[in-house]
Amino acid sequence: MTFIDVNIKVPEGMTMYLHPKNPQAELQRNALLLYPYINDKTISHGKAAEILGIPKYDLIELYNHMGLSYLSLDISEVEEELADWEKLKEELV
Incomplete structure (x- = not known):
């Protein structure tokens, strides 16, 4: 994987935290940094993982x-998905 340096503007007090001391912290x-793009569905988890190697x-x-949960459905959405699945199963029988 190739790395490049990128300049970003951050508050001065943040600079000490932007130099990770180990590979896990850097990851x-x-x-x-990628999570907002996953959250707004610009990229997928798979694409983010590919970028990160x-x-x-x-x-x-x-x-x-x-x-940060992989699934972002609340309980009512889960129940709706299950009901849709049950309906689909009945139609296929």
């Missing part, structure tokens, strides 16, 4: 450990 930082499952686990 977390880069994953967090890791398997999709590892990225999902990384986000999970940071409290």
Whole structure:
């Protein structure tokens, strides 16, 4: 994987945190930079994982450990999905 340096504007007090001390911290930082684009559906988890050079499952686990759930459905949406699935199953029988 090729890395390049990019200049970004951040508050001065943030600069000390932008130089990770280990590869895991660097991966977390880069994953967090990509998360808004996953959240607004500009890119998928798979594409973000590809950019980061890791398997999709590892990225999902990384986000999970940071409290960012892979599934963003609330309970009513889950219930609606299940009801739709049950209806589809009945139509196929």
